[in-house]
Amino acid sequence: MAHIIVVGNEKGGSGKSTVSMHVSVALARMGQRVGAMDLDVRQLSFGRYIENRRNWVKRSGVDLPTPRFQPLPDAADFDIPEGPQLHDARMGAALEALSADCDYIVIDCPGSYTRLSQYAHSVADTLITPINDSFIDFDLLARTDPETGEVLSPSIYSEMVWKARQTRAQAGLRPLNWVVLRNRMGTTAMHNKRKVGDALEVLSRRIGFRLAPGFSERVVFRELFPKGLTLLDLRDLGSEPMTMSHVAARQELRDLMGALELPDLQISV
Incomplete structure (x- = not known):
């Protein structure tokens, strides 16, 4: 069976699509057969992002490893009334279509609660939750005491993940x-970073996740999207010199792939 990687939380602007694209391309460059789904309909x-990549490959004639994108089948293809059962059927059919010939399936979830997102979390083998380095995003995972910073209770999202684990x-x-x-980390507000980091360490032990470094805030990510390119493609293209920022970002991606601890995978990006 394909190993399912879900990139999800219930907040927009945390870099889920950037993480999804870079993880899927990294896997493809390591010789894995990679399927991709986007549940933000x-x-x-x-x-x-994947469509931009395919178009760029056509225009440039440069062949780049690209995940196989699988759209959700049309609701009209199912003789099921609108509701949870229809969403489940569409999701199940898309996963079945990819599982036949993929080693990994990367699923990008919307920044809100949907039935499709709930389904994806329930079938995830690996769940990646990017959060920006602030207590606003920390609130996605847990409620805290505003005076002491003490963790009071898991959030609704954390409870959904717990239910997925039970399932x-x-x-x-x-x-x-x-x-x-900890994604999109800047170079300022070091005191706040330490406070967020300490709170995440406590919470990780309480509700059972592992912490990993994500991507720093870099202009290069916004520049790559229109062409569908990733950090891993820049060296092969040779059109622009690799800057120190590019090199540092590639190392962040290597660190991320290693931190995921995916089964039977030799990290070679």
């Missing part, structure tokens, strides 16, 4: 590997 940022256990599946990324 309105924005489709991940899907558009997997009841189905006899392997435990969910949950990784929280």
Whole structure:
């Protein structure tokens, strides 16, 4: 069976699509057969990223490893009334289509609660939750005391992940590997970073996730999207010199791939 990697939280602007694209391309460059799904049916940022990549490959004639994008089948293809069962059927059909010939499936979830996102979390083998380095995003994971910073209770999102874990256990599946990324980290407000970092360490032990470094805030990510390119493509293209920022960003990606601890994978990006 394909190993399913879900990139999800319930907040926009945390870099989910950037993480999804770079993880999927990194896997493809390591010789893995990679499927991709985008459950944000309105924005489709991940899907558009892959579409931009295909268009760039056509125009340039440069062959780049590209994940296979699988759209959700049309609701009209199912004789099921609108509702949760229809969403589940569409999701199940898309996963079945990819599982036949993929080693990994990367699923990008919307920044809100949907039935499709709930389904994806329930079937995830690895869950990646990117959060920006602030207590606004920390609130996605847990409620805290505003005076002491003490963790009071898990958030609604954390409870959803807990239920997904229970569902997997009841189905006899392997435990969910949950990784929280401290993403888009800047170079300022060091005191706040330490406070967020300390709170995340406490919370990780309480609700059961691992912390991993994500991507720093870099202009290069916004520049790559229109062409569908990733950090891993720049050296091969040779059109622009690699800057120190590019080199540092590539190392962040290597560190991320290693931190995911994906099964039977030799990191070579």
